[in-house]
Amino acid sequence: MRTAVALASALLAAGCTASDYPPAAGWSRAPDLSAYSAMVLYGGIAREQAMLCGGFSPASVDRHWQDDFGGREAAVEAALVGRHGAAAVERAESEAVATRTVPCPDVPDLRWRVHYARLLRLLEVRTGLRG
Secondary structure: OHHHHHHHHHHHHHHOOOOOOOOOOHHHHOOHHHHHHHHHHHHHHHHHHHHHOOOOOHHHHHHHHHHHHHHHHHHHHHHHHHHHOHHHHHHHHHHOOOOOOOOOOOOOOOHHHHHHHHHHHHHHHHOOOOO
16 A cells, blocks of 8 residues: 555656645646546556455456446546647556555455545546536
């Protein structure tokens, strides 16, 4: 878990400039592709936990993830491709690789799904898909 948070923090710090956003803005200060990369990372961790800790089949997890987020994620990805180019979006996706497995909690933990959903919403607002 610490590694995932450290990776997300590193991605945030890699492309942030102080003059772009007001202070204390959290993820809203991160460049689009850093936020997108963290979003992809958090989504991967959430799906991994559902499969490895919750015992759900990969097909079931993928189907539910697509039902819940598929259209929204595709729209954000398309908007980011239009803004930054396909190569930059692919690079951001490839950088979103967890370096270790997150431990299984005793009770279901939806924290990674919530982090993913928040970043998805942030990117929807930034790209003009939501107000």
